[in-house]
Amino acid sequence: MRIKKIYLLSLLVCFFLLPATASTGPTYAIVNCRIVSPPLPVIEKGVIIIRDGLIEAVGIQGKIDIPEDAQIIEAEGMTAYPGLINAHTNLFLEAVQEPAQQAPGATRPQAPAERTPTRPDLQVLTQLKPRKSDIDNFHRIGVTTVLVAPQRGIFAGQSVLLNLNGEKIEDMVVKNPVALHIQFVTERGSYPNSLMGTMAYLRQSFLDAAHYAEHLATWKKSPRFLVRPVYNPFLEALIPFVVERKPVIFTCNNQEDIKRAIRLTQEFKLQAILSGANEAWRVGEELKAAKLPLLVALNFRPPTTSIYATRGEAIRRQAEQEIYPANAAELQKLGLTFALTSLGLSDASTFQKNIQQAIKAGLPAETALKALTVIPAQLLGIDSFLGTIEAGKIANIVLCKGEIFDPKGEIQKVWVDGRLFKIEKAPEAKAPAAFSVAGSWRVTISSPMGEMEMTMELEQEGSSVRGQLISNYGRWEIRGGQLSIQELTFTVSIEIMGRTFEASFQGKVEKETMEGTVQIPGGTADFRATRIPRSL
Secondary structure, eight states: OOHHHHHHHHHHHHHSSOOOOOOOOOOOOEEEEEEETTTTEEEEEEEEEEEETTTEEEEEESSSOOOOEEEEETTOOOHHHHHEEEEEEEEEEOOBBOOSSTTTTSOOOOOOEEEEEEEOBBBGGGOOOOOEEEEEEEHTTTEEEEEEEOOOOSSEEEEEEEEOOSSOOOHHHHEEOOOOOOOOOOOOTSSOSSSHHHHHHHHOOOOOOHHHHHHHHHHHOOOOSSSOOOHHHHHHHHHHTTTTTOOOEEEEEHHHHHHHHHHHHHHTTTTEEEETTTTGGGGGHHHHHHHEEEEEOOOOSOOOGGGGGSSSSHHHHIIIIIIGGGGGHHHHTTTTTTTEEETTOHHHHHHHHHHHHHTTTTOOOHHHHTTTTTHHHHTTOOTTTTSSSOOBOOOOEEEEEEEETTTTTEEEEEEEEEEEEEEEOOOOOOOOOOOOEEEEEEEEEETTTTEEEEEEEEEETTTTTEEEEETEEEEEEEEEEEETTEEEEEEEEEEEEEEEEEEEEEEOOOOSEEEEEETTEEEEEEEEEOOOOOOO
């Protein structure tokens, strides 16, 4: 009886005290597959064994023993790739509304700790709200890992790395936090309200953090006869990045942002990565001299500061179709280190098309594969367990019929943390649109609070619609746009005066007008839009 009690107690201790691990599935043996995992040699006919969420073994067919308990996945004529890593996205975030901290009309410079949009201590993990549809769409293009970053404010907060294994958020977290994200933006109605002010604010914050850390270290070492430093959560949050040199990711929306990031990095000796960077080709020599790694967004829309955005529709379209897609190819010619990301894109299918477009513009397919596997793994400090198909690493694997970036390629199976996801074809498109909504529209949103005027720029490919809503408060990307016969639906994340919320539009379209409703957290509003004639 005593032995039985001890045995039961041992079971309880194991159950409650042993650390939880990511959920694992059955043992798999993928056989007869071609294995492509740069920079490793290609295996033309290989075997991959997956057990307990890890790659147990990988090698040439016939030289790897197949476990008796393994489910055999016959992969003749298919290619296995490492799961793709999307190293910067703002998807999976819940819209967060924060109360304003400053009285209307006030313009005094606020102390860093008072500023709501400036949160270096913000853990974006607390704002995650992943949608199954987004995860499924990423699986369809082979993405198994994403870096989710905050998107508001100068010091936006700290990112989290997720494995898209379809389970609870806790099971998806691979690394948290990953980096501090900084953006070159201004603050409406408060300091800093200019980019010059933003640079001054960043410099002062870095200097204050270094001085605060020095004072704190001195006091801890010998506190007698030394005034204790006043606790400052803002500066405390900056110390790991300014003093301890943990990664800082600057979002660079144009070539001037890249120059700003280089100057700050060199001045304060930061461990920096530049993200966005779709104008990196314009400052290639400066980047080559700075030797800074890049997370290159495959967003081909010219920034508003670009000459290509101000010289008419024809020039802008040419830039989107020819100039910006060649950015990555030009960086490859310069020998720069970069990963590819979906930052600024609203859906996975556009990311896939833009990868293909970058390859068509001159980026070698093998370089594109490295920029979505081993290189982001190295830049994010996770290459010891992700980024390649090697024994002992996490089993994030994509099985594809054909080449992964070929438009005719077909991803059939994806493993994330060793869990198998069979890829179903994307839902069939709705009924074809009766006509095109592409072009400019003048939009009026009416609610009990009054009316709001804005402009809508739309582009259409088949029944898919993308574009932007433009108002005095900013520009917001349209995502998930679909036109079925005469019904247009799309979603926008709108940020106004420090508040972000989702707005879902649904309307009936005539040739020159559209009318419908907008669903927002506070209820429903009506909208009406009129097509703006093109000037000749």
